[in-house]
Amino acid sequence: MTEKISRASRETAVASGSAAAAAAPVILSNERGSFAWGVLAKRHPALIQQVRDAFPYGRRQHEALDALLDESSNGVVEPLAPEEPDHGRWADWGRGHFGRSWYDAPFLWAESYFYRRLLAAVGYFGTGPWQGVDPFAPFKQAELRGEAVEEELRALDALADAPAGERATALLHASLWGNRADLGFRASGESPAGEVATSALVADDSAALWQLLPAGASATVAVVADNAGRELIPDLILIDHLLEHRHAERVVLHVKPYPYYVSDAMTADVVDCLRRLTEAPGEAGRIGGRLWKGMAAGSLEVRTHSFFCAPLPYEEMPEDLRKEFAGVTLTILKGDLNYRRLVGDRLWDATTSFAELTAYFPGPVAALRTLKSDVIAGLQQGTLDDLERSGAAWRTSGTHALIQVRK
Numbered sequence: 001m002t003e004k005i006s007r008a009s010r011e012t013a014v015a016s017g018s019a020a021a022a023a024a025p026v027i028l029s030n031e032r033g034s035f036a037w038g039v040l041a042k043r044h045p046a047l048i049q050q051v052r053d054a055f056p057y058g059r060r061q062h063e064a065l066d067a068l069l070d071e072s073s074n075g076v077v078e079p080l081a082p083e084e085p086d087h088g089r090w091a092d093w094g095r096g097h098f099g100r101s102w103y104d105a106p107f108l109w110a111e112s113y114f115y116r117r118l119l120a121a122v123g124y125f126g127t128g129p130w131q132g133v134d135p136f137a138p139f140k141q142a143e144l145r146g147e148a149v150e151e152e153l154r155a156l157d158a159l160a161d162a163p164a165g166e167r168a169t170a171l172l173h174a175s176l177w178g179n180r181a182d183l184g185f186r187a188s189g190e191s192p193a194g195e196v197a198t199s200a201l202v203a204d205d206s207a208a209l210w211q212l213l214p215a216g217a218s219a220t221v222a223v224v225a226d227n228a229g230r231e232l233i234p235d236l237i238l239i240d241h242l243l244e245h246r247h248a249e250r251v252v253l254h255v256k257p258y259p260y261y262v263s264d265a266m267t268a269d270v271v272d273c274l275r276r277l278t279e280a281p282g283e284a285g286r287i288g289g290r291l292w293k294g295m296a297a298g299s300l301e302v303r304t305h306s307f308f309c310a311p312l313p314y315e316e317m318p319e320d321l322r323k324e325f326a327g328v329t330l331t332i333l334k335g336d337l338n339y340r341r342l343v344g345d346r347l348w349d350a351t352t353s354f355a356e357l358t359a360y361f362p363g364p365v366a367a368l369r370t371l372k373s374d375v376i377a378g379l380q381q382g383t384l385d386d387l388e389r390s391g392a393a394w395r396t397s398g399t400h401a402l403i404q405v406r407k
């Protein structure tokens with residue numbers, strides 16, 4: 001395998017009951033040349049520059065962005081300013097990391113905290129004029145207006161009369177591969193959304209997914225969204241299919257409460273995507289119209305929770321969210337970050353059982369993810385051998401994907 005795997009620490013592992021967890025170290029970013037190192041050393045500075053260029057920020061924001069760039073590149077982790085509303089929470093979550101290099105903190109924590117600090121730098125939670133202004137909105141909006149979305153929406157017309165099974169598979173795959181369109185990649189000039197020679201599913205439990213959702217069974221499905229735009233549009237189209245074909249009576253779409261990981265979807269992004277759909281001609285417009293009405297009727301509901309922006313694995317989800325997921329027929333978790341949080345951001349042996357790692361999850365769960373970080377579990381030994389032999393950067397380049405289900 002050509003990829004340099006991130007360095008990991010057993011010492012910083014969060015407490016977890018399973019023996020597998022004890023053996024699988026938590027990923028850190030301090031191995032030069034590793035994927036995690038590259039995110040901190042290259043993507044984050046590039047992102048600061050992009051955000052800076054996208055808005056006519058004032059001196060205060062520019063100085064705060066300079067300080068964040070300097071701190072995260074050369075300095076030690078500083079706490080969130082006391083006036084930030086969630087200062088206390090981050091003080092708890094960051095215990096042990098403040099005063100130390102960003103690169104020595106768990107990768108999941110460091111990345112998550114970086115996004116929180118970026119919001120602080122641009123005054124997102126402040127009382128000034130930049131309050132509530134999504135620093136990633138220009139990128140999300142450009143994507144939504146782009147030719148790729150236009151084409152994807154047009155392609156729906158050809159699918160409208162396809163047999164239900166064929167349509168279901170196509171829409172499930174569209175939602176899955178929509179995850180490849182991740183604006184975080186573009187911040188650093190990499191482009192998993194571009195032409196990909198070797199797209200492949202490394203695990204495919206889609207039959208189990210459909211078995212959990214037989215038509216007419218009054219199911220409720222929770223979809224935990226990931227990116228806005230080119231990912232959320234196919235997610236919404238899949239949701240429409242689930243509702244239309246009675247695989248679900250009700251869908252709850254969970255989104256982030258505030259901007260996160262560049263392109264993560266918030267309520268405003270759901271609205272933008274629904275509007276984009278409703279304004280489109282043909283099948284896309286009809287789907288948009290049905291979803292819009294579904295929102296009013298309650299068959300589609302959007303929810304959010306602060307835990308979605310926490311630097312924690314799902315194993316540590318709060319009780320209210322646990323109840324929420326326990327009460328639905330199936331939870332579909334979209335994307336790479338949700339996968340890392342679902343199985344734990346650790347260097348698992350890739351054949352570690354997905355079912356065992358997710359046994360704590362309060363109900364049936366499906367992961368739909370393109371592979372964009374070192375974490376992977378639940379592979380067959382033969383698949384793993386083939387991937388390793390290929391010499392490709394299959395774990396991190398977004399060229400491979402998976403559908404894994406725990407019933």
Ligand SMILES: O=P(O)(O)OC[C@H]1O[C@](O)(CO)[C@@H](O)[C@@H]1O
Binds near residue numbers: 179182226335
């Ligand atoms: O949008 P997704 O699929 O959750 O991907 C986010 C991924 O992007 C990165 O931030 C950088 O590639 C990963 O660390 C992270 O898992």
